[in-house]
Amino acid sequence: MTTLFIADLHLSILRPDITECFLTFMRDEASQAEALYVLGDLFEFWIGDDDNSPFHSSIKEAFMALTQAGVACYFIQGNRDFLLGKRFCKDTGITLLPETAVIDLYGVPTVILHGDTLCTMDEKYQEFRKTVHKPWLQAIFNRIPLFIRRKIVSHVQSKIRAQKQTKQMNIMDVTPQEVITVLENNHVIQMIHGHTHRPNIHQHSTMNGSATRIVLGDWYTQGSILVCTPNGNTLTTREF
Template structure:
């Protein structure tokens, strides 16, 4: 059996090529797995579990079909879908995990997270993150009519895109000291995360010994899947279909 990890799909009605690759993955590959972990940013932006648009319903149905087939599905919120909550998980059969969780991955204790909390040099983002994760603020936001929330999110997205253009790439990557702290605080020597869109396997020296950090890839130009089993871990790509690529 295998365990699969994905992150940073940024699913959107504007990118049917990504959606088609994802739905193919959910139909043909994920049912053969023991478990599927989604480590955040499944959607380009999630404005609330009451968003029942046909597009979002199709994604929910894909997860519901998978969990009903017996595959365990777990979700960690990302910086784009931190409002995805209990209702979504109840409707799909997924299990919502805390922002940092430790799992037993075929005998290796492994810490999993989205990865944005590792980027401590991006102080402006971290301040924004602390604000939007306040429960009282999220409760107020969820009471706002859906069409107004969409306008608010559009404005926020535009500001984020503008800020990214002037940020140095180094501050949007992980802070090495923070990575080591997460390893040591959780007493593990393996970590899996997304967020940075820089798929790779890194080695770190910690007080617990040599530790491995696996970074998941995004789904902008191809699908990205981490396949884990008793033989080891493999970062793999899934190609978009030619017809979908031509439509872009």
Template sequence: MILLISDLHLEEERPDITRAFLHFLDTRARHAEALYILGDFFEVWIGDDAMTPFQQGIAQALRRLADSGTRIYLMHGNRDFLLGKAFCREAGCTLLGDPHVLPLNGEKTLLMHGDSLCTLDIGYQKMRRLLRNPLSLFILRNLPLSTRHKLARKLRSESRSKTRMKASDIVDVTPDEVQRVMARHGVKTLIHGHTHRPAVHELLVDGKMVRRIVLGDWDKQGWALQVDENGFNQSAFALD
């Protein structure tokens, strides 16, 4: 059994999500061969050198799961793209590139966070390219902690404000980009998060029916996609 989750946005201000996640690790995830976390695991991450006791506690919980035999894979999201090797070493997880292709149930499957698919959001894509540039990442990681805290607060505030003002189709994936990416990688299944709109979409790519599985965010409830001999099944559960 494989489990996939995304968009937990862990932060101290949401202890309900943290409790639900820790319970998830100690129960359901213990029976999984692997756990994939497809981005926005934390609400904000300003660098491995700035880990708080709360974040260290999450890393230790992941390490306990890894030590129990469950492989853990982590992908960057737009909120936590500064997560690095130090955190992964402490948490016992492997950092994946975005996109990432792997076989699930013998089927070539594409994993993404999903923000790069929202190409109609031109302003965001420009900012994404700037922030993910290796030089920009180097500069960001070496800024004083106080400066990084201020920058993170500014980016979060602007993101929330702009998202509220944008049309729904702009903050969702662009259909043409989904088809392009799936055709490029030659996959019949794409799994991503980011949009907070859990669903399964069927579409036609190169004359073949394919599917796009959108993972749910952990806010009013938790979500997990389970892949086993019965196929791909996503379900929600109460945070309490």
């Protein structure tokens, strides 16, 4: 039995090497697993479920092939694909989870999330996140013609890249106390998340005892996969 976790692929038509690695992973590895969890930022940016470009259609087809083969597939929205919704799920057979979910991972209670909500020291980002997650604003955005949405997103991405260059590195990592709070509030001893692009396995002390936090890697220079079995968890990589 194997359960796989991935995050922060940032799939884009501009990076065919990442896409090729992902499609190979889906065909050769994920198809042999019990379940696949995607913990956000699958895409560089998802502007709406009505985007049926050939590139996005190829990604949907890979997920549909996986779910039709009987592999359970779950998705948590990230900060780049928070607009991914019910239509995408219908087209692919995946299950959309809330931003924080608790699962039983081979007997270990585990909280899973994208990870951006853990970075509470980045106050400007948290304000931005609160704004763009307002349902009424998302409803308005989804009614804007697709080509205009692309222009809006391109402008926003440019601003985000510029802001990152002036941010201190420490505020873009998780806040240790927030990690403890999430672990304790969910009564778990294990956490899996992405977002920070700093793959590692950390140990934390909580009121529930010792807890493990597994950080998934990004797919900028190589594929990054967390492989979980009843015997343990392993962070692995795949060459492009």
